Amino acid sequence: MNQATAPKPDAVRRLKELGALAPGGDFALEPTASGPLDGLTFAIKDLFDVAGRVTGCGNPDWLRSHQPAPRHAAAVEKLLAAGACAIGKTITDELAFSLNGQNFHYGTPLNSTAPDRIPGGSSAGSASAVAGAACDFALGTDTGGSVRIPAALNGIFGIRPSHGSVDDRGVMxxxxxHDTVGWFAREVDVLAKVGDVLLPPDTGEDAPFGEVFVARDAWALADPAVAAALDPVRDRIIAAIGPSVDMTLAADCGGLSAWRAAFRFLQMREIWAEHGAWIEREKPQFGPEIAERFAMSREAAAKTDTGEAELRHLITRRLDDMLAEGGILLIPTAADIAPLKSMSASDSAGFRDRTLSLTCIAGLARLPQVTLxxxxxxxxxxxISLIARHGRDRALLALARRLAV
Known part of the structure; x- marks a missing residue:
């Protein structure tokens, strides 16, 4: 395995200009072989292991209390073996537990399309690096929207693959x-090329996409100006794929707010099971919002499941059936444009709740979602986002490629 080499000065300078460089992230990894990604550069979210370096996960106490990684994360190894060159590591929200991209300790990477607004998180630095042209593509992770949201807010392409489809060894x-390994690109062709390297063959039937489901309750969550701007894009996508079905996705099972609540409860229980012991032992300093979320996770872990897991099973079955024969679910990626960095706590909570009500759809059902x-x-x-049935990631990327032309 290749070790980190001297940083590439131009790339590091650009990452610093963007405020996207993670602590200790100024290194390069040369390709280990030639392949389909020859000549392309990528950045690595600071949740992925790089041999010989501590994975910082956006928090100084995590960085202090962990040892250097013995080897690269599996996804990093595959990309290097396909000819790509890594330019360094990028800032993440603390332990990836936010959608804003505002790190209390390390700052907020630049949203180069709207410098006074947040970049979105938790893969904030990776999205900023791609949108700001520091690299061709970048690795992120997506649990509750951490690739999809920053991709949308920065005006680039992003994918949350089917849960379990991309090897996540060596990732926090x-x-x-709910966790998935995702990535960003400015060009849809690059997004698809990375998928050719990281994704397994599609599973199940290979019927062409031919029906579009337009969920009224999802579109109702979007700010009116956002919905109006996306209307012609939605119509163009429908015309390219086939007939549309106008429907309400969550009408008979509590609405999307209930889906969001179930997602958060199940997610927080798992988060505390994973990190609670470390938090109680190390007593790390978190930013105020992150500290509050971990406190809520502790509380969720002490509560009894009151039907949230069963609701997740119901949602998964419903969406699998709906999308089984070439169906695509079409929704806005985020509920609004990127909020201002100076937004109030209540505005932040409102953006998060409406947006999580959209991102929890694919998260609960473990489905692939591409945002354009x-x-x-x-x-x-x-x-705007396309959601397909589980295991149809390559077909979904091919569709995105066709629609983006």
Whole structure:
């Protein structure tokens, strides 16, 4: 395995300009072989192991209390073996537990499309690096929207693959049954090429996509200006794929707010099971919002499941059946444009709740979701998302490629 080499000065300078460079992230990893990603550069979210370096996970106490990784994360190894060159590590929200991209300790990476607004998180540095042209693509993770949201807010492409489809060895676990390894790119062709390296062959039937499900309750969560900007994009996608079905996704099982609540409860229980012992032992300093979420996770772990797991099973069955024969679910990626960095706590909570009500759909059902740059509202990007049945990741990327032309 190759070790980290001297950093590439131009790449490091650009990452620093963007505020995207993670502590200790100024190194390079040369390709280990030639392959389909020859000549492409990528950045690595600071949740992925790099041999000989401590994975910092966005928190100084995590960095202090962990040992250097013995080897690269599996996804990093595959990308290097396919000819890509890593330019360094990027900032993440603390332990990936946020959608904002505002790290209390290390700062907020730049949203180069809207410098006064947040980049979105938790894969904030990776999204900023791609949107700011520091690299061709970047690795992120997506549990509750941590690739999809920053991709949308920065006007780039992003994918959350089917749960379990990309090897996540050597990546910090947040919530095991929700975590995925995802990535960003400015060009859809690059997004798909990375998928050719990281994704297994598609599973199940290979019927062409031919039906679009438009969920009224999901679109109702979007700010009116966002929905209006995405209307013509939605119509163009429908025209390219086939007939559409106008429907309400969660009408008979509590609405999307109930889906969001179930997602958060199940996620927080898993998070505390994974990290509670470390938190109680090390007593790390977290930023105020992150500290509050871990306290809520402790409380969730002490509570009894009141039907949340069964609701997840119901949602999974429903979406699998709905998308079984070439169906695509079409939704806004985020509920609004990127909020201002100066937003109030209540505005932050409102953005998070509405957006999680959208991202929890694929998260609960473990489905692949690709977000495309959709439109702009007041000069600020908004994204539109395609969700397919579990295991149809390559077909979904091929569809995104076709639609982005």
């Amino acid at each position: 676990v947040l919530s095991k049954s 740059p959709g439109a702009r509202v007041g000069g600020t990007p908004v994204g």
